[in-house]
Amino acid sequence: xxxxxxxxxxxxxxxxxxxxxxxxxxxxxxxxxxxxxxxxxxxxxxxxxxxxxxxxxxxxxxxxxxxxxxxxxxxxxxxxxxxxxxxxxxxxxxxxxxxxxxxxxxxxxxxxxxxxxxxxxxxxxxxxxxxxxxxxxxxxxxxxxxxxxxxxxxxxxxxxxxxxxxxxxxxxxxxxxxxxxxxxxxxxxxxxxxxxxxxxxxxxxxxxxxxxxxxxxxxxxxxxxxxxxxxxxxxxxxxxxxxxxxxxxxxxxxxxxxxxxxxxxxxxxxxxxxxxxxxxxxxxxxxxxxxxxxxxxxxxxxxxxxxxxxxxxxxxxxxxxxxxxxxxxxxxxxxxxxxxxxxxxxxxxxxxxxxxxxxxxxxxxxxxxxxxxxxxxxxxxxxxxxxxxxxxxxxxxxxxxxxxxxxxxxxxxxxxxxxxxxxx
Ligand SMILES: [Zn+2]
Numbered sequence: 001x002x003x004x005x006x007x008x009x010x011x012x013x014x015x016x017x018x019x020x021x022x023x024x025x026x027x028x029x030x031x032x033x034x035x036x037x038x039x040x041x042x043x044x045x046x047x048x049x050x051x052x053x054x055x056x057x058x059x060x061x062x063x064x065x066x067x068x069x070x071x072x073x074x075x076x077x078x079x080x081x082x083x084x085x086x087x088x089x090x091x092x093x094x095x096x097x098x099x100x101x102x103x104x105x106x107x108x109x110x111x112x113x114x115x116x117x118x119x120x121x122x123x124x125x126x127x128x129x130x131x132x133x134x135x136x137x138x139x140x141x142x143x144x145x146x147x148x149x150x151x152x153x154x155x156x157x158x159x160x161x162x163x164x165x166x167x168x169x170x171x172x173x174x175x176x177x178x179x180x181x182x183x184x185x186x187x188x189x190x191x192x193x194x195x196x197x198x199x200x201x202x203x204x205x206x207x208x209x210x211x212x213x214x215x216x217x218x219x220x221x222x223x224x225x226x227x228x229x230x231x232x233x234x235x236x237x238x239x240x241x242x243x244x245x246x247x248x249x250x251x252x253x254x255x256x257x258x259x260x261x262x263x264x265x266x267x268x269x270x271x272x273x274x275x276x277x278x279x280x281x282x283x284x285x286x287x288x289x290x291x292x293x294x295x296x297x298x299x300x301x302x303x304x305x306x307x308x309x310x311x312x313x314x315x316x317x318x319x320x321x322x323x324x325x326x327x328x329x330x331x332x333x334x335x336x337x338x339x340x341x342x343x344x345x346x347x348x349x350x351x352x353x354x355x356x357x358x359x360x361x362x363x364x365x366x367x368x369x370x371x372x373x374x375x376x377x378x379x380x381x382x383x384x385x386x387x388x389x390x391x392x393x394x395x396x397x398x399x400x401x402x403x404x405x406x407x408x409x410x411x412x413x414x415x416x417x418x419x420x421x422x423x424x
Contacts, residue, residue, distance in 0.1 A: 070115025075333025082337025
């Protein structure tokens, strides 16, 4: 059947003023990328990159735009609306409502130019169902690596998502259960967090419990990541061989910030990734500042809370800058649409990493190849290299010089197909 063979051998040639490979290399000027079906076939200068003789090829010239890899967000929560709804409220919603929310968010995220994500925790079976729905063509969204549910102590942060486990045996069983359901990695909750019943300054799991989880995950070839909202949590996770430290807050049990060179040395030694999630804090502060503003004369107490939150973020920015300087591997993961961080605005997190100290090319790479490597998707996503999935993005401007160009999305390609984004 000719129609089938034509479909099986589809070439698309994209050209533009520049191409950025996502690894921090200098841009290729007058660039082209040849897509063969769902894969990248060739990348280079437009004078060199051509379709095979006689092949039928669709050519799209993007003029003075940039071709870059689809962005990779290492940290999402697809069941959350991102409009300030507290997670405790999100956690009480019915699964079918959360699934609809997740469908809406995954489309928004894909349309914004993020073509791969790591989902950091949802309720019950919702994200497994979402991924199956996308595979069946019932919904659209980025490629996703899933934890399903975060593993947490009874009453711990995100307990409402349905994976409470206490003691070595329950933790081991929960890890096995998640892998059985389709988890690609294991998300652990090592301290409290924004969940009402939990205290972010206190560790939740013991080192022994964490170690059981990482050993079990690693035994099945799965990575681990852990929520750490205070220093003891970071230390416990390093003792337990966790692969990615999320948030990486250095406050002690009394809430005092002190930069921890000892923990930074251990992060380097372990070659662990840090996902600092900076903009989600900024978004919360911005929203809260509006509340303080509208409170008028009643504001002094609120103003003190706002000042405290600003100081907390300043400390995290300072710690990130020092960790970057020390050579700790930083990945861009937004944490959106958690809290006040709306979906589809991943670029904010890349900009915050740049504000904290990464150069523009390094910040760009942290949201592309770096993020992909950090979540075990480096062979698939985050780089414009022959053989990778043809997930890419066309933006106006030059994001290697000005990261804000990432907002100016012209087109998104997923598996070699231009994503139909409708009237924007
Ligand atoms: Zn999170």
